[in-house]
Amino acid sequence: xxxxxxxxxxxxxxxxxxxxxxxxxxxxxxxxxxxxxxxxxxxxxxxxxxxxxxxxxxxxxxxxxxxxxxxxxxxxxxxxxxxxxxxxxxxxxxxxxxxxxxxxxxxxxxxxxxxxxxxxxxxxxxxxxxxxxxxxxxxxxxxxxxxxxxxxxxxxxxxxxxxxxxxxxxxxxxxxxxxxxxxxxxxxxxxxxxxxxxxxxxxxxxxxxxxxxxxxxxxxxxxxxxxxxxxxxxxxxxxxxxxxxxxxxxxxxxxxxxxxxxxxxxxxxx
Amino acid sequence: xxxxxxxxxxxxxxxxxxxxxxxxxxxxxxxxxxxxxxxxxxxxxxxxxxxxxxxxxxxxxxxxxxxxxxxxxxxxxxxxxxxxxxxxxxxxxxxxxxxxxxxxxxxxxxxxxxxxxxxxxxxxxxxxxxxxxxxxxxxxxxxxxxxxxxxxxxxxxxxxxxxxxxxxxxxxxxxxxxxxxxxxxxxxxxxxxxxxxxxxxxxxxxxxxxxxxxxxxxxxxxxxxxxxxxxxxxxxxxxxxxxxxxxxxx
Amino acid sequence: xxxxxxxxxxxxxxxxxxxxxxxxxxxxxxxxxxxxxxxxxxxxxxxxxxxxxxxxxxxxxxxxxxxxxxxxxxxxxxxxxxxxxxxxxxxxxxxxxxxxxxxxxxxxxxxxxxxxxxxxxxxxxxxxxxxxxxxxxxxxxxxxxxxxxxxxxxxxxxxxxxxxxxxxxxxxxxxxxxxxxxxxxxxxxxxxxxxxxxxxxxxxxxxxxxxxxxxxxxxxxxxxxxxxxxxxxxxxxxxxxxxxxxxxxxxxxxxxxxxxxxxxxxxxxxxxxxxxxxxxxxxxxxxxxxxxxxxxxxxxxxxxxxxxxxxxxxxxxxxxxxxxxxxxxxxxxxxxxxxxxxxxxxxxxxx
Numbered sequence: 060x061x062x063x064x065x066x067x068x069x070x071x072x073x074x075x076x077x078x079x080x081x082x083x084x085x086x087x088x089x090x091x092x093x094x095x096x097x098x099x100x101x102x103x104x105x106x107x108x109x110x111x112x113x114x115x116x117x118x119x120x121x122x123x124x125x126x127x128x129x130x131x132x133x134x135x136x137x138x139x140x141x142x143x144x145x146x147x148x149x150x151x152x153x154x155x156x157x158x159x160x161x162x163x164x165x166x167x168x169x170x171x172x173x174x175x176x177x178x179x180x181x182x183x184x185x186x187x188x189x190x191x192x193x194x195x196x197x198x199x200x201x202x203x204x205x206x207x208x209x210x211x212x213x214x215x216x217x218x219x220x221x222x223x224x225x226x227x228x229x230x231x232x233x234x235x236x237x238x239x240x241x242x243x244x245x246x247x248x249x250x251x252x253x254x255x256x257x258x259x260x261x262x263x264x265x266x267x268x269x270x271x272x273x274x275x276x277x278x279x280x281x282x283x284x285x286x287x288x289x290x291x292x293x294x295x296x297x298x299x300x301x302x303x304x305x306x307x308x309x310x311x312x313x314x315x316x317x318x319x320x321x322x323x324x325x326x327x328x329x
Numbered sequence: 330x331x332x333x334x335x336x337x338x339x340x341x342x343x344x345x346x347x348x349x350x351x352x353x354x355x356x357x358x359x360x361x362x363x364x365x366x367x368x369x370x371x372x373x374x375x376x377x378x379x380x381x382x383x384x385x386x387x388x389x390x391x392x393x394x395x396x397x398x399x400x401x402x403x404x405x406x407x408x409x410x411x412x413x414x415x416x417x418x419x420x421x422x423x424x425x426x427x428x429x430x431x432x433x434x435x436x437x438x439x440x441x442x443x444x445x446x447x448x449x450x451x452x453x454x455x456x457x458x459x460x461x462x463x464x465x466x467x468x469x470x471x472x473x474x475x476x477x478x479x480x481x482x483x484x485x486x487x488x489x490x491x492x493x494x495x496x497x498x499x500x501x502x503x504x505x506x507x508x509x510x511x512x513x514x515x516x517x518x519x520x521x522x523x524x525x526x527x528x529x530x531x532x533x534x535x536x537x538x539x540x541x542x543x544x545x546x547x548x549x550x551x552x553x554x555x556x557x558x559x560x561x562x563x564x565x566x567x568x569x570x571x572x573x574x575x576x577x578x579x
Numbered sequence: 580x581x582x583x584x585x586x587x588x589x590x591x592x593x594x595x596x597x598x599x600x601x602x603x604x605x606x607x608x609x610x611x612x613x614x615x616x617x618x619x620x621x622x623x624x625x626x627x628x629x630x631x632x633x634x635x636x637x638x639x640x641x642x643x644x645x646x647x648x649x650x651x652x653x654x655x656x657x658x659x660x661x662x663x664x665x666x667x668x669x670x671x672x673x674x675x676x677x678x679x680x681x682x683x684x685x686x687x688x689x690x691x692x693x694x695x696x697x698x699x700x701x702x703x704x705x706x707x708x709x710x711x712x713x714x715x716x717x718x719x720x721x722x723x724x725x726x727x728x729x730x731x732x733x734x735x736x737x738x739x740x741x742x743x744x745x746x747x748x749x750x751x752x753x754x755x756x757x758x759x760x761x762x763x764x765x766x767x768x769x770x771x772x773x774x775x776x777x778x779x780x781x782x783x784x785x786x787x788x789x790x791x792x793x794x795x796x797x798x799x800x801x802x803x804x805x806x807x808x809x810x811x812x813x814x815x816x817x818x819x820x821x822x823x824x825x826x827x828x829x830x831x832x833x834x835x836x837x838x839x840x841x842x843x844x845x846x847x848x849x850x851x852x853x854x855x856x857x858x859x860x861x862x863x864x865x866x867x868x869x870x871x872x873x874x875x876x877x878x879x880x881x882x883x884x885x886x887x888x889x890x891x892x893x894x895x896x897x898x899x900x901x902x903x904x905x906x907x908x909x910x911x912x913x914x915x916x917x918x919x920x921x922x923x924x925x926x927x928x929x930x
Contacts, residue, residue, distance in 0.1 A: 062657040063688050064645040064831075064844060105648045105842040106480050106835040110860065132860025137482050146653040264863065291859045293831060296688035299849070300828030301856060303875065304865075306883035311687060325801050326871065358837035476835050485832075489817055489853045496821035496902065497641045497848060499632040501610045504904055513816045513904065527608075539854040541869070544812045548904045 063296045066103045066148025067092070072123065074143055077209040078202075081174055082139055083115065083127045088149055091121050096185040097156025097178060097287070097315045101295045102126060102134075103148030104141070110134035111292035113178035113314065114152075119188055127177035127209060153295040154314050157182050157259060157285060166195045166251050170270050172242050172262025176200055176209055178287055179261050187220050197223045197249055201242025201266070204230045225249065242266060243273040253278035259315075261287040268328040271318055281319035288321065289314050332479060335367035335379035337400055339386030339393050340420055340448060344465040345411035346370040346385055352468050359472070362479050380405045381478065384457075387413040387420045389448040401455040406478060409451045410471065412464035412566050416535045420448035421568040450569060459483055464533035464566065467519055487517040490537045491530050495521035503529050507552045509562055514540040532566045542574065580768055581742045581753075581760040588733065588740040591756050593619045595665060595703070602637065603667040604630050613637070613666070622668055628711045629896045633673050633824035634666050638680060638697055641848050645692060648842040650835060658843075659692050665701040671725050672717045672896040674704045676824035678728030682888055683827060701748060706734035706775075710782040714897025716910050718779050719786035722894040736771050785910045788917040790891070796920045797882040801874070804924070805915045810870025812905040813852075819899035819907070820850025825880070825892050828856070851876050877912055 069092075073085040086102075094100070099113040110132070116125035130139045159182070167186055171179045179198075186196050198217065202208045205228055218224050225245040227238035238245060242262070258279055260270050267286060274284055290302040290309045297311035305324040307313065321327050336346055350371055352359065366376030382404035388394055401407055412418040423431050424447045431447075432440040451457055461474055470486065477484035487494070491512040495502070498521050503510040510529035512521070516537045523530050549559050563571045583591070595601060596616050603622040605614040611630040616622055644658040669677070684693040704725060707717075717723045725732060730749035734741045742757065744750045763771065820826045830849035835842050849856060852872045857865040866872050877893075884892040893909050900908025918924075 061688075062646070062691050064692075064846075065655045065657050066646070066648070068653045068655070103833075103844075105650065105653055106833050107477070107482050108833050109831065129860075132862075133482075133485060135860050140481065148648065148653065148655065289859075290865055291857065294829075296690075297686075298684070298688070298690055298827070299830065299846075300851060301830070301849075303851070303857075303879070305878075306886070355837055362837065362839060472837065473834060476837065476839075480835055480839070488855050490815075492814070492816035492818045493821055493850070493853065496632070496818045499612050499630075499636070501608055501631060502818075502902065502904075506609075513814045537854075539815055541812070541814050544814055544905055547812070548814075 063298075064150075064294070066101070066150045068146055069149045071141065071143055071145050071147060077127060077211070078207045080130045081127060081207075081209050082130075083125050083209075084138065085123055085125050086147070086149065087123050092124060092149070093121060094118050094124070094152035095156035096159065096181045098152035098154050099178075099289075099292060099295075099310075099314055100126070100149055100151035100153070101292070102138075103150070104134060104137050105146075105148055107137050108134050109148075109150070109293070111289070111295065111310075113181065113287070113289070115177040115180045117181060117184035117188065119185070127174060127180075129174040151295055153292070153310050155312065157185075157315055159185055162186070162257050163192045164255075165193060166197065166256035167193050168249070168251060168256055168258040169196070169198045170242065170246070170258055170260045170262075170274070171198070171200045172266035172270070173202055173207065174209065175262030175266070175287070177261075179259060180210060180213075182259055183217065183222065187217065187222065190221055194255070195223065195251075196221065197225070197251070199225045199227075199242060199245040199249070201227045201229070201245065201262075204228055205232050205235050223249075241269070243270055246273050246277055253280070253283070257283045257285065259285045259287075264328065275318075281322050282317050284318040285315050286318055286321070287314050288316050331362060331364045332381055333366045333376065333379040334363045334381045334383065335365070335376065335400075335404075336370070336383045336385070337367070337396075338369065339384065339397065339414070339451075340389040341386030341411060341413040341418075343370060343385065345463075348465040348468045349410075349471055352472065355472060359475065363475065377403065379403060382407050384409045384414050384451055385411050387417050387448045387450055388454050389420060389423075389445055391444040391446060394446070394454055397451060397455055406458045407451075407455065408459045408461060408474065408478070409457050410461045410466050412462060412533045412535070414451045415460040415462045416566055417448060417450040417453075417569045418464060418533075419565055419568075421450070422564060423448050424568060424572070425564065453569075460535075461486070462516060462534040463519060467522075470518055488538050489517050490540065491515045491517045491519065491521050491524070491534075493517055494519070495524045497521075498525050500524050503527070504548065504552065509549060509552075509554055509559070511562065513545050513548075514542065532563065536567055536570050580763045580771075581757070582736065582739050582763060582767075583742065583757060583760045584739055587757075589619060592622070592667065594756055595667065595752075596622075599665040599701070600663065601665045601667050602634070616667060624668065624705065627668070627670065627705075627707075629670070629672070629715070629898050629901070631898075632822060633676060633896065633898065634669055635676065635680070635824050637664060637666060637700060638677065639693060639827065642845055643692060644843050644845055645831070646844040648844070650840050650842055657691065659695045661696040661699045663699045665703060667703045668705045669702050669729065670705060670707055670711075670896075672715070672722050672894040673824050674702065674725045674728045674732075675722040675890070675894045676728075676896075677702060678726070679825055679888060679890065679892065679894070680827060681728060701752070702729045702731075703752075704729040704732040706732065708735050708778060712897060712901070713783065713785070714900040714908060714910070715783055715895055716786050716893075716897065716913070717895035718782040718784060719790050719913070720891035720893055720895040721790065722891060723779055723782070734771075734775065736774065741771055786913050788913065788921065790913075793891075793913065793917065794882040794885050796917050797878055800916050800920050801878070803916045803919055805912070805919065806870050806874045809905075809907045809912075810868060810873055813869035813873060813907060814904060815852055815854065815869050815872070816904070817850050817853045818902040818904075820852050820876070821848060822898040822902045824894055824896055824898070826850060830856075851879075873907070877909070880909070881913075
């Protein structure tokens with residue numbers, strides 16, 4: 060029987076400062092590591108504990124993967140203090156990712172807020188690698204301030220590869236030339252045939268809530284809205300109960316749900 | 330290099346330091362990973378060059394205020410051990426009386442020769458990095474905290490109430506027998522050691538981060554306790570937090 | 580199905596206790612706990628009331644090591660604690676809980692620690708001839724009957740004992756300890772079932788409504804005002820979770836040894852009634868109030884998991900109702916919410 064609680068040793072190869080409070084970590088596991096975009100992993104700092112993250116890199120890269128971590132709690136703070144070369148443990152991948160097959164032939168809208176762009180970046184890289192399969196890829200991204208934007212130097216590259224990008228910040232600085240306001244205002248600026256489009260949303264709980272309402276308002280069907288409903292996934296295998304979300308376990312049945320799957324469930328937005 | 334560690338005591342019975350010494354065999358392993366430079370209960374050296382300071386006891390004189398401020402300046406990490414240092418323990422009761430009367434009661438007509446202040450827990454005087462609660466502390470929890478600190482992180486202690494731990498032990502419930510026990514509102518981590526030995530919990534680990542005080546008081550009233558008796562029980566260790574609660578804080 | 584005399588029944592148990600490391604319900608002060616049996620006289624048979632903790636603690640200990648990681652090389656090895664033991668006198672509620680545990684732990688990603696340890700535990704059940712205490716609702720939720728989860732099962736019948744075997748291990752035990760016994764004729768079997776059914780009719784029956792509709796009612800009355808009412812008095816102490824024979828949630832923690840050589844990953848019982856359970860980094864809590872936690876917990880028992888496993892996930896032992904200092908209990912929950920549903924009391928979102 061496979062031991063579901065045993066981590067795979069991995070080395071931190073590189074650390075990138077994305078913004079104040081957010082860093083990306085490049086990890087190289089001892090063995091080849093495959094995941095589907097949107098699936099998550101459990102990252103262990105031996106002696107301290109685990110936390111769940113969704114890789115932010117392309118699933119086509121099998122030797123390494125990246126996670127982007129915001130300093131928010133106990134384990135994430137410890138990760139922010141560690142240095143290159145340190146071995147950590149990885150379990151997973153767990154859960155169901157984005158059903159990218161079902162996105163084929165459609166416009167794909169990606170709506171991200173803050174560090175929520177991390178799992179969406181993995182999706183974006185997946186889509187870009189098979190760009191011919193999708194009609195258009197549109198990224199709407201919002202952050203608090205220009206300096207809070209993550210993957211700052213990568214937007215240009217994505218744009219070159221054909222991604223339409225719109226960005227907004229709540230509080231601009233003097234050099235900011237793009238949109239000001241919450242991320243949902245960007246949705247007024249795009250034109251999509253919502254009957255032939257899907258949208259993937261990830262961000263802070265409040266943004267997920269109002270983002271979804273806005274998407275419904277502009278005509279997206281509940282079954283075309285893909286939400287990352289991350290909770291505190293702990294065991295990753297549907298045993299420990301922490302990520303229970305109504306009748307679902309986020310770690311097994313999610314983390315990606317369509318709004319249609321969860322819309323009738325009370326306490327969705329908390 | 331091994332981090333240098335110092336132990337200091339203020340107004341207390343020094344029982345928490347004894348709890349550390351009670352580690353016996355593990356103590357030898359402990360000195361393999363830290364260097365103890367100051368520990369009045371155990372060694373005669375008095376090093377002033379330390380990174381981690383463990384503080385026992387509460388602050389009850391002007392002189393002690395100066396001393397704890399000096400320690401805070403030196404220590405990279407200041408960790409309080411025991412109820413006296415963390416919540417103020419029963420010394421804090423002096424805050425509920427007229428202080429002149431307290432002084433007179435304790436020192437009689439010699440009061441003028443002393444410089445006492447109303448007893449305070451350490452975090453009311455200086456910034457505290459971590460608290461190991463308990464009266465006395467649980468020696469294994471102390472060890473766990475030391476290991477975590479040495480490895481480079483701040484430790485975590487339980488945030489749930491003693492009842493959870495008590496049930497895990499399979500103990501009989503004392504409240505069910507009409508005994509006033511503060512288990513439902515007290516922070517766990519002690520292994521419900523008192524209840525296990527058929528002694529009620531007096532709340533030595535401080536209030537849990539979450540509790541339902543009104544409902545709990547109803548429970549106590551239903552088994553025959555009066556408001557005054559309930560509050561007196563709370564004040565034994567948690568006077569500071571009760572004051573906060575009564576003033577609408579927390 | 581076989582039967583043996585009462586005298587032989589006691590002899591068999593005595594022999595089992597002598598040959599095996601056996602645990603059963605023992606009286607300690609005023610309450611019962613599962614503890615080591617030295618002789619049969621330690622075991623409470625006649626006047627059993629549910630123990631403080633269910634036998635869950637043997638299958639699924641309060642705290643256990645899962646993995647050991649070498650601090651330097653970070654190489655990980657699994658750890659599984661197991662011991663050959665016999666649990667004697669396990670009641671139908673707890674047997675149903677064990678059977679549920681077996682299914683949950685082997686479902687999807689099997690839990691190696693539980694399943695490995697489970698193989699080494701023998702379960703010998705006793706039937707209940709009378710209602711154990713006023714908190715029980717086994718007859719209402721259908722857990723007075725046992726289908727799986729035991730090896731041997733004894734049921735009193737006309738001052739004798741009927742024996743059922745529930746596994747291969749049970750058959751081996753039967754061959755080893757019982758040998759000569761009377762095989763029940765068809766008529767005797769019918770009579771036994773009839774008498775047992777009559778016996779159950781005399782149980783508590785405090786749940787006033789038909790249990791089979793519970794999950795749809797809980798779904799429709801998700802916002803029943805009763806949740807707010809009990810949420811207000813709930814102490815959030817976690818007692819109900821800890822004493823529950825079917826609660827299986829846990830939390831993982833790691834500890835380094837003092838020589839800084841080994842990191843041990845442990846798991847410890849945890850529960851959805853406690854503050855940190857649904858909390859994520861940054862202190863966002865997905866279930867911040869007692870009301871939400873109670874709703875979640877009881878929907879798991881009577882709705883979500885009932886639908887998934889086709890049996891009540893509350894086995895009706897009543898331990899939580901007894902442990903709760905503010906008297907929140909499944910009998911009142913069922914009666915109030917189903918009652919509100921049938922009498923047309925509006926739930927929150929309809930107002």
